[in-house]
């Protein structure tokens with residue numbers, strides 16, 4: 001059993017969640033497992049999603065654990081390896097960990113890497129006792145006279161920090177940060193990382209809910225609840241599977257060829273959300289390089305402001321490279337699952353899953369099916385351009401052969417993206433503008449969009465080029 005699901009209905013019947021877990025617990029042949037996908041109600045309405053270490057840290061546009069869990073249970077065995085090249089806060093690696101599968105998580109966002117690692121690192125109680133001693137000393141000091149710590153706020157490295165937090169809060173956060181640095185100097189790396197994830201979660205709570213003087217208590221409560229989450233996880237995970245979390249680029253994965261049994265991932269959306277912006281304050285406090293991440297972030301808002309369709313060709317190029325890499329590391333006949341919602345650019349609907357399914361055929365993947373799911377109203381992702389994203393698509397593909405091309409082949413990437421952009425322009429002409437949520441472009445905007453797309457097609461060879469080179473750094 002994955003987690004305690006004790007609720008049952010009045011007459012002792014099984015509830016939807018129990019039935020789902022029972023369905024997953026049986027063994028199936030590959031074709032049977034493919035059919036089981038049709039028996040599942042993918043909306044997972046009212047299912048528990050924030051259990052065990054999943055609740056450690058908020059993360060924008062994370063997917064629900066039931067998505068990776070379903071594919072892990074139906075398609076691979078214990079001891080096999082799962083990869084998520086855009087692992088975010090680690091939903092796929094946590095589910096692999098809980099179900100005795102080895103996993104590799106990869107993300108360019110160093111905060112995502114930290115969270116994923118902390119969620120899958122079991123920590124001994126003696127380490128927590130050590131951490132609590134350090135934190136009690138800090139707390140006594142803060143309760144006596146936290147204002148003295150204020151002096152330190154003057155010497156903070158980056159003045160941007162002080163714009164949203166008041167001085168009292170800054171001084172308390174600084175005291176937490178200094179205590180954690182002592183923990184690191186004294187060689188307690190795992191609780192140091194856990195403390196940093198708790199500090200980041202505290203900062204997130206402050207940014208989301210406004211200022212609160214109580215930051216030290218919020219932080220201490222967070223550390224305690226993380227300790228509880230890991231304790232519960234320890235009871236479930238007996239043979240600890242391998243987990244590797246990489247701070248790297250999905251377009252050149254630091255993963256061996258033909259070594260992975262399943263890929264489950266949700267890539268960034270085009271134009272929907274800037275992770276570097278969402279995490280600026282967390283990253284600043286943790287001393288992480290958000291500027292480097294901004295440059296490598298796929299789909300980011302801030303690129304190509306003048307012609308948004310250049311952002312689309314850049315995005316398609318980046319995703320094609322990432323899919324070639326997914327193909328390279330996957331073993332033959334294994335599945336690659338990509339979860340993505342629709343986006344919009346200049347009022348035109350962008351159905352990313354269709355672009356990905358088309359690309360798939362050029363690079364050795366066979367699309368098997370596309371599952372549509374509604375997102376629970378409490379778990380919708382918000383995007384500046386699309387508003388609430390209330391549904392998404394799960395693209396199920398099988399690796400039938402090697403891609404026969406490498407991810408750094410600019411000529412190939414340019415050719416495929418050009419073909420896709422030309423088709424996109426023709427489609428828009430044919431239907432006189434696509435629409436999202438009934439917001440169709442006006443006639444004038446439609447003509448302008450067609451002109452913009454033609455402009456974007458001209459610059460594809462330069463727009464799809466990867467901007468800066470950087471080596472992946474492995475955290476574990």
Ligand SMILES: C[S@@+](CC[C@H](N)C(=O)[O-])C[C@H]1O[C@@H](n2cnc3c(N)ncnc32)[C@H](O)[C@@H]1O
Nearest residue numbers: 062063086088089091108109249250268297298
């Ligand atoms: C939709 S989120 C993934 C959420 C994840 N499924 C979860 O449950 O937390 C997309 C992720 O892609 C990451 N990303 C963006 N550009 C990247 C790149 N070039 N290489 C690797 N990861 C990248 C972002 O940092 C973000 O964490």
